[in-house]
Amino acid sequence: MDTRELRNAFGSFTTGVTVIATCEADGTPRGFTANSFSSVSLDPPLLLVCISNSAFSLGVFKEAPFFSVNVLEQSQRDVSRVFASQAMDKFDHVPWEHGRENVPLLSGSLARFVCETERQIDAGDHAILLGKVKDFDYRDGTPLSYFRGQYVTLDTSKDGEIGQKDEKTKPAFFAGK
Numbered sequence: 528m529d530t531r532e533l534r535n536a537f538g539s540f541t542t543g544v545t546v547i548a549t550c551e552a553d554g555t556p557r558g559f560t561a562n563s564f565s566s567v568s569l570d571p572p573l574l575l576v577c578i579s580n581s582a583f584s585l586g587v588f589k590e591a592p593f594f595s596v597n598v599l600e601q602s603q604r605d606v607s608r609v610f611a612s613q614a615m616d617k618f619d620h621v622p623w624e625h626g627r628e629n630v631p632l633l634s635g636s637l638a639r640f641v642c643e644t645e646r647q648i649d650a651g652d653h654a655i656l657l658g659k660v661k662d663f664d665y666r667d668g669t670p671l672s673y674f675r676g677q678y679v680t681l682d683t684s685k686d687g688e689i690g691q692k693d694e695k696t697k698p699a700f701f702a703g704k
């Protein structure tokens with residue numbers, strides 16, 4: 528199979544952008560940009576993210592009992608770029624604070640989740656980190672999005688209009704209600 532073409536096809540699925548963060552045993556904060564994030568379960572509260580076997584921080588996340596997921600806002604493109612690099616001083620370039628269990632949380636994120644590592648699953652050239660949500664917050668804003676290898680900004684106003692104003696395009700379960 529042509530993996531370059533497969534990568535392009537996978538990239539047709541528009542995603543948000545997150546930064547996954549944790550601390551090494553000595554307290555050094557580590558993190559990487561990821562768009563492989565997905566919610567998994569509400570009860571129990573579970574989410575997942577995939578980390579490449581080639582990530583510098585793989586060993587740190589494999590050992591980490593806790594990690595955070597920071598969903599980026601459109602103004603955080605540079606944050607995404609910093610965490611997509613392999614620099615060792617990424618956290619020197621962004622505002623952040625310690626959250627529950629001492630995990631790093633990025634300031635200005637659209638949503639932030641503190642997770643306990645529930646399970647790790649080796650999956651081809653990535654590992655799936657399954658996390659149990661221990662704490663979270665979120666705020667208003669526009670998401671940073673990613674489509675076919677590029678950052679894009681979504682027009683999030685449309686969704687609100689469909690559900691609330693436009694009768695013709697309302698989903699069936701709203702009809703007549």
Ligand SMILES: Cc1cc2nc3c(=O)[nH]c(=O)nc-3n(C[C@H](O)[C@H](O)[C@H](O)COP(=O)(O)O)c2cc1C
Nearest residue numbers: 559560561562563577578579582583584611612613
């Ligand atoms: C938009 C975007 C999404 C990415 N998603 C992932 C991902 O889901 N998993 C992953 O391992 N790397 C992903 N990467 C690549 C990592 O961010 C990159 O390899 C980074 O250098 C890893 O950091 P580290 O080597 O310091 O651990 C993504 C990069 C970008 C720009």
